[in-house]
Amino acid sequence: xxxxxxxxxxxxxTRGQQVTLSCSPISGHRSVSWYQQTxxxxxxxxxxxxxxxxRNKGNFxxxxxxxxxxNSRSEMNVSTLELGDSALYLCASSLHGTxxxxxxxxxxxxxxxxx
Amino acid sequence: SQKIExxxxxxxxxxxxxxxxxxxxxxxxxxxxxxxxxxxxRGPVFLLLIRENEKEKRKERLKVTFDTTLKQSLFHITxxxxxxxxxxxxxxxxxxxxxxGTGTKLQVIP
Numbered sequence: 001x002x003x004x005x006x007x008x009x010x011x012x013x014t015r016g017q018q019v020t021l022s023c024s025p026i027s028g029h030r031s032v033s034w035y036q037q038t039x040x041x042x043x044x045x046x047x048x049x050x051x052x053x054x055r056n057k058g059n060f061x062x063x064x065x066x067x068x069x070x071n072s073r074s075e076m077n078v079s080t081l082e083l084g085d086s087a088l089y090l091c092a093s094s095l096h097g098t099x100x101x102x103x104x105x106x107x108x109x110x111x112x113x114x115x
Numbered sequence: 116s117q118k119i120e121x122x123x124x125x126x127x128x129x130x131x132x133x134x135x136x137x138x139x140x141x142x143x144x145x146x147x148x149x150x151x152x153x154x155x156x157r158g159p160v161f162l163l164l165i166r167e168n169e170k171e172k173r174k175e176r177l178k179v180t181f182d183t184t185l186k187q188s189l190f191h192i193t194x195x196x197x198x199x200x201x202x203x204x205x206x207x208x209x210x211x212x213x214x215x216g217t218g219t220k221l222q223v224i225p
Contacts, residue, residue: 004158033213035215041217042204042215042216042217042218043159043204043206043215044215045212045213045214045215048212055211056211056212058212090158090159092158103149103161103164104159104161104213105161106151106158106159106160107158108156108157108158109156109157109158
């Protein structure tokens, strides 16, 4: 089975711009979660999508949004980028999601640099 | 507020010894606790999951304990090898969300 894929792997953007990141989960997995990882804050939960519905959301501003398509692929969008948004963005897929016993499979991440 | 602490940012250990990593939490009642390994530039990889009613779980050279009274999990790697060098993250799952600790960077010295 193919693993979780994320595109692009690296991205450089300017303050004020917007960005869209993509994640393809493992085939058959219906839950996709997004995380932001920075050296200072560690891995922080952004949101989880399950069967095209946002099921849970972390403490991030409204500039961070996402969606999930019927094939379980997910996109994350960040508008009006700030320098502090520079981070590794990780997507993780799981079979059932956070409401039940599960393990997450992470993608390689997208390294976003905001200048 | 909920807080997860992993005992130290870095841990150096001699090859062949047992590495013990600690994960403490407060203001949280997790249903499950997970441990992940992360190598530089890569996403975390799932290692072990333990439920709140389980005391101990083993997988090959790995052992996890979960003490809900102490609000602590211990992660042991026996007969450690240089290939075990990585950052290890604990994650608590409960109330439909997963919260990660900041990780402990383990260095196994040959």
